[in-house]
Amino acid sequence: MEKTEILIVCTHDEILKTIVRLIDSNSTMHGTGANSLEQALTLFKSTAFQLVLLGAGLEPQEEEELILNLNRSNRKVPIVYHYGGGSGLLFTEIYQALGK
Amino acid sequence: MSKSVLHTAESRDKSDHGWLKSYHTFSFGGNYNPERIQFGALRVLNDDWVNGGMGFGEHPHDNMEIISIPLSGALQHEDSMNNIAVIESGEIQVMSAGTGIYHKEFNKNENEPAAFLQIWLFPNQRNVEPRYQQQRYSDRSIPNEFQQILSPDPSEGSVWIYQNAWFNIADFDMEKSTDYKLKNKDNGLYVFMLKGSASVGTQALNERDGYGIWDTDEVTIRTAKGSKILLMEVPMNY
Numbered sequence: 092m093e094k095t096e097i098l099i100v101c102t103h104d105e106i107l108k109t110i111v112r113l114i115d116s117n118s119t120m121h122g123t124g125a126n127s128l129e130q131a132l133t134l135f136k137s138t139a140f141q142l143v144l145l146g147a148g149l150e151p152q153e154e155e156e157l158i159l160n161l162n163r164s165n166r167k168v169p170i171v172y173h174y175g176g177g178s179g180l181l182f183t184e185i186y187q188a189l190g191k
Numbered sequence: 192m193s194k195s196v197l198h199t200a201e202s203r204d205k206s207d208h209g210w211l212k213s214y215h216t217f218s219f220g221g222n223y224n225p226e227r228i229q230f231g232a233l234r235v236l237n238d239d240w241v242n243g244g245m246g247f248g249e250h251p252h253d254n255m256e257i258i259s260i261p262l263s264g265a266l267q268h269e270d271s272m273n274n275i276a277v278i279e280s281g282e283i284q285v286m287s288a289g290t291g292i293y294h295k296e297f298n299k300n301e302n303e304p305a306a307f308l309q310i311w312l313f314p315n316q317r318n319v320e321p322r323y324q325q326q327r328y329s330d331r332s333i334p335n336e337f338q339q340i341l342s343p344d345p346s347e348g349s350v351w352i353y354q355n356a357w358f359n360i361a362d363f364d365m366e367k368s369t370d371y372k373l374k375n376k377d378n379g380l381y382v383f384m385l386k387g388s389a390s391v392g393t394q395a396l397n398e399r400d401g402y403g404i405w406d407t408d409e410v411t412i413r414t415a416k417g418s419k420i421l422l423m424e425v426p427m428n429y
Contacts, residue, residue, distance in 0.1 A: 147291050176254070178220055186225075
């Protein structure tokens with residue numbers, strides 16, 4: 092079965108690793124982490140993501156630039172803020188964003 | 192015309208991890224119910240029961256206002272901001288997770304369970320510097336009066352968070368009617384019945400029921416003898 096590809100952007104490395112691990116623990120999903128604006132933009136060009144989770148740490152202007160660029164590349168991919176940093180809200184955020 | 196939503200105690204999702212029993216008013220962890228996501232900025236209301244000596248190992252949080260209110264027993268808290276503290280019944284703890292923190296919390300007592308509310312609110316600012324605050328409120332309690340225990344304003348004396356929210360708590364040893372005036376017309380009030388029974392407007396509530404009401408300026412709460420209530424005023428749009 093094809094997995095839902097999810098890009099997670101968060102500058103806090105430990106939290107980023109935790110979110111990727113949690114996503115990968117779901118057999119229907121695959122998470123890829125980016126800890127900077129530049130890395131997120133590069134990864135977005137090379138992989139067909141179905142969802143982008145915007146976690147903690149980017150400066151407001153970086154968030155703005157990221158959203159602008161991602162929308163320019165593929166407006167159909169939802170970009171949602173991730174809150175909480177762990178498993179509490181993560182899957183609800185994903186299911187809501189994917190319209191499940 | 193006011194709007195309202197009732198979440199009965201029985202309708203809450205329950206998770207049982209052996210050492211932890213948790214009742215979730217809203218979707219949490221692996222439990223997803225699209226009809227039960229949040230009440231405005233109030234996103235998590237977990238009613239947790241932790242066995243003696245057990246607890247939550249180190250785990251991260253970011254961009255969330257996390258409020259713990261012990262109802263019985265005591266919790267040992269340690270976090271990545273070097274805070275080491277014990278919180279117990281009669282106290283409230285807040286953490287603004289902001290750019291990211293790690294913490295762990297355990298039942299301080301080996302032989303008795305601890306019960307506490309874990310409440311998460313969406314912040315009104317993302318990526319703030321993480322902060323921690325703890326306060327005993329029970330020393331200032333007046334029987335049969337609501338007492339403010341949380342606000343957005345440090346000068347109000349209670350603990351504060353990055354959100355336009357106000358929490359009040361009260362124990363009642365007599366029947367009483369109280370009119371609660373909302374601080375902001377865009378806020379709603381979520382009433383959580385900790386013990387006993389009450390009515391909010393025409394809605395009767397029993398132990399651990401939750402009731403949210405919005406598009407109103409004032410709410411009348413009639414409490415029964417022996418009741419305990421938590422009021423959470425939160426923005427409906429945040």
